[in-house]
Amino acid sequence: AAKKIPGTAHLHFDESMAASGADYAQLGAELREAIHDDQLFLLYQPIVSLDDGRVIGAEALVRWAHPVRGTLAPDSFIPAAERTGLIVPLSRWVLASAFRQLAEWIERYGDDAPEVLNVNISARDLREPGFATMVTDLLAQHRIAPEKVTLEITETVALELGDSVAHLHQLRESGIRIALDDFGTGHSTLSLLHDCPVDGIKLDRSFTQSAIDGRVPVSAAVIHLAQALGLYAVAEGVETAEQAEQLLALGYIAAQGYHFARPLPPERFAESLRPRDRELAA
Numbered sequence: 001a002a003k004k005i006p007g008t009a010h011l012h013f014d015e016s017m018a019a020s021g022a023d024y025a026q027l028g029a030e031l032r033e034a035i036h037d038d039q040l041f042l043l044y045q046p047i048v049s050l051d052d053g054r055v056i057g058a059e060a061l062v063r064w065a066h067p068v069r070g071t072l073a074p075d076s077f078i079p080a081a082e083r084t085g086l087i088v089p090l091s092r093w094v095l096a097s098a099f100r101q102l103a104e105w106i107e108r109y110g111d112d113a114p115e116v117l118n119v120n121i122s123a124r125d126l127r128e129p130g131f132a133t134m135v136t137d138l139l140a141q142h143r144i145a146p147e148k149v150t151l152e153i154t155e156t157v158a159l160e161l162g163d164s165v166a167h168l169h170q171l172r173e174s175g176i177r178i179a180l181d182d183f184g185t186g187h188s189t190l191s192l193l194h195d196c197p198v199d200g201i202k203l204d205r206s207f208t209q210s211a212i213d214g215r216v217p218v219s220a221a222v223i224h225l226a227q228a229l230g231l232y233a234v235a236e237g238v239e240t241a242e243q244a245e246q247l248l249a250l251g252y253i254a255a256q257g258y259h260f261a262r263p264l265p266p267e268r269f270a271e272s273l274r275p276r277d278r279e280l281a282a
């Protein structure tokens with residue numbers, strides 16, 4: 001039971017935010033409609049190479065254009081989606097939309113298309129029978145090489161071992177990469193690295209952002225850990241040039257954050273694929 005203490009704080013937070021079960025039911029009904037009526041949309045945040053700022057990938061981040069409440073951020077509806085089970089159709093929608101976008105970029109930009117596309121999935125998805133097959137079927141449908149896709153495990157609930165790990169193995173065997181999101185916080189722990197087949201970690205932004213005021217040892221230890229385990233690491237939430245330099249000096253090669261770019265609509269993201277200077281030179 002002692003092991004569950006870190007997760008408990010998280011749960012209490014969610015519950016106090018969530019208000020009543022009736023609200024959840026209401027949100028669930030609305031969300032079901034949103035998935036059907038295409039009220040959801042994706043933004044894409046560039047993942048850049050820290051040494052030259054080149055865009056090497058994109059992370060898809062969902063938004064909900066709610067007819068009454070305006071654009072909602074995922075933190076306001078993903079927890080409800082997880083509780084109601086609607087996360088399963090939601091993730092399917094996100095995966096299909098992101099793959100469709102990547103296929104379009106590859107067709108249009110060829111070698112200039114993002115090398116990797118990261119999509120967030122919930123630990124809840126990994127408990128769904130057939131999840132890994134659903135993902136590989138969608139990839140085949142869009143003729144995307146599995147190597148181009150990284151699934152980020154975003155954990156608001158503890159990952160259950162067993163079936164979930166079997167799904168991760170199946171996904172990795174197909175060539176898809178797996179990354180642990182928000183590494184170092186909440187449920188994204190060292191023990192997961194030990195128990196799950198993963199390819200990479202994303203350093204949580206709480207560590208990235210404090211890299212210059214005393215938490216360098218954590219960022220440094222995480223990159224050493226990644227190197228020792230043969231994992232790649234991406235630093236999240238880089239907001240200043242100073243943080244970027246610090247991370248590069250520590251050995252990080254890839255990062256994301258407002259310093260480079262915010263999550264962007266697909267048209268705007270595409271502009272970042274063709275740097276102005278290269279177009280001028282051409």
Ligand code: C2E
Nearest residue numbers: 061062073074075094120121122154237238239257258263
């Ligand atoms: P995440 O996967 O860790 O995504 C990074 C979050 O940090 C995004 O928030 C992004 O907009 C924000 N961010 C990026 N750079 C910076 C920065 O420099 N400073 C700060 N302060 N923030 C930055 P967003 O889009 O609101 O997403 C929040 C979380 O919702 C995500 O965290 C992820 O856990 C979840 N999420 C987003 N899209 C999906 C999805 O399609 N499916 C699932 N299951 N979860 C999703």
Ligand code: MG
Nearest residue numbers: 120152154181
């Ligand atoms: Mg993520």
Ligand code: MG
Nearest residue numbers: 154155181182
């Ligand atoms: Mg997250």
Ligand code: MG
Nearest residue numbers: 181182202236
């Ligand atoms: Mg994260």
